[in-house]
Amino acid sequence: MNRDQRLAAWIEGELDANSNEELLRDLSADESFASEAAEQLQMKRLLSSQAMDENEFTRELLLKVQALSHPAQVPPTERAVLKRLQQRRWWNRAGLIAAGVSAVAAMVMLLVFRPDQFPPPAPMVRVLATEGVQSLDVRALEDSQLVTIESGILEIELGSETRLVFEGPAEFAVVSVNEVRLVSGRCYAEMDEGASGLRIKTPSGEVLDLGTRFGVEVLPSEETSVHVFEGKVEVDLSQQRSVLSEGEAAQWTSIGELTTISLEAERFVSRLPGSDQQHTRWVHWSFDEGSGEFTVPQGEGFPDAMEPAQLHGARWIERDGSGALEFDGLDDWVETAFAGLGGDKDRTVAAWVKLAPDYGASNGQAIVGWGDFSILDPDRRRGAAWELGIGDTNVPVDTFGRLKIAVGGPLIVGHEDLRDGVWHHVAAVYLGNGAAKGRGVVLLYVDGQLQRRTFGKKRLMLDTDVQSSNSEPVQFGRQVMRATAQREYFKGAIDDIFLFNRALSGDEIRSLIQTNSAL
Secondary structure, eight states: OOHHHHHHHHHTTOOOHHHHHHHHHHHHHOHHHHHHHHHHHHHHHHHTTOOOOHHHHHHHHHHHHHHHHOGGGSOHHHHHHHHHHHHHHHHHHHHHHHHHHHHHHHHHHHHHHOGGGSOOOOOSEEEEEEESOOOOOHHHHHTTOOEEESSSEEEEEETTTEEEEEEEEEEEEEEETTEEEEEEEEEEEEEOTTOOOOEEEETTEEEEESSOEEEEEEOTTOOEEEEEEESEEEEEOSSOEEEEETTOEEEEOTTOOEEEEOOOGGGSOOSOTTOOOOOOOEEEEOOOSOSSSEEOOEEESOGGGOSOEEEEBOEEEEETTEEEEEEESSSOEEEOSOOOOOBTOOEEEEEEEEEOTTOOTTOOOOSEEEEOOOTTOTTOOEEOEEEEEEOOBSSGGGBTTOEEEESSSEEEEOSOOOOSSSOEEEEEEEETTSSGGGOOEEEEEETTEEOOOEEOSSOOEEOBOOSSTTOEEEEESBOOOTTOSOOOBOEEEEEEEEEESSOOOHHHHHHHHHHOSOO
16 A cells, blocks of 8 residues: 555545554655645545635644554654544534524524515516507506407417417406406417416316317407417306317307308417517618609618619609609509519518508509509419509408508508608518418508408408419509409509518518618
8 A cells, every 4th residue: 555545545535544553654755745745634624514724634644643553652742632633633524613693593583573575476478579559557467357459469478378469459368377367359378398387268168188288269249259279278168068189260249149151360479570580571662752653772781672663653752852653543553573472481572652642542552562463363372462552442452542461462550640641651561480380471561550450251361472373573552463354553653662471570660751761
């Protein structure tokens, strides 16, 4: 056994009597080895909360080795020193124990007499995001009281396993982490994997989550519908109970008559735009030339959109010191060479518009459009066009003066009447995965404010055609309708048309209004 092994054995209390004398000689003969021995045993004591001064420890170590090997040779004074050092270590250990007891007692006193120092409990409801919500009573929301949002979208987290998205107008109350009372409006619900048990109570029935994603809508008439996007739900009416599975939907009246309907995922917003990290590509037609037969766009990322656009009858006017175009509603329009964005890709189209004082029937189509309207195809299931326009009929989804989107038939219309003779900023946002089941969501904005949405009866999935011979390139002021010679033309003025390759957030749209420049 070498000296390092002897030292290790002694530190662990395993050194026999025959080796003690050898270790003492090693320590006495080599000062650096004695210092190393002191450091090693000091480290061991540090780990067991018994650290002591290094000089005292070295002295104690030498005395202990000598006492074990030759007890008679240890002078009485040194024995006293050794005893005093050992007593000091005992009191140090006692002090550590007492300090620990005191710390525990102090913590108990703090908990008993200082309840204000407790960390607040995790809230039952947490607001994740809002868009277009003019006012929100957060205290009422947290206190399980009825909350009303006149318009906009509210996203909240319920407990730690449930995410809810409400779209106004809506009235609801969060009763507990497992119960929501929905008086009116739309609510999208999504639970973490493995979670279940959320109950949504409506005026005429209840929907119990069985581990799923689903949407519930309550109309002012109290007619209620539920759409199951994943998993299952149980619908409990006063005299009927049914289980709906993924892909199924049903509605019931205030008297509890349950009927099967088609699933409409796009009615329920599942996420808000603006969270993607996609590189922004854009094109802007400013109409600032003031004269001539062409207008030249600016942009980034759309090289095929940079060709000059040709005016067909549209007249140059002035708006706020710069140019704009006026359309007569008869045959004025602007033709570009840009095919537009195809398929169901995210997009945002924005512009300034002013309706003519005598704006009337057949004057709303269209501000901006492209693709293939295919309006004469009765069997179509996909909308092959994209058209931002103004309603010009008495049909609810095509109401006079309201902003609308059509993709092959009226799809969604806003609520604000633009027939007031002033300039308005309008925008349409398409978020390709904004609803469950990978379905897209269209959001409409007027002057930066989110519009309440009214839906067309025929649901068409967006699949904008930009490649076939029937497809028409981006155009302004004229309806996209190659299938018939009877087109409708916009009557009013248009300025600063922007097209983006992604779904802008509400804040980004409001920034666009202020700066009139791409993000």
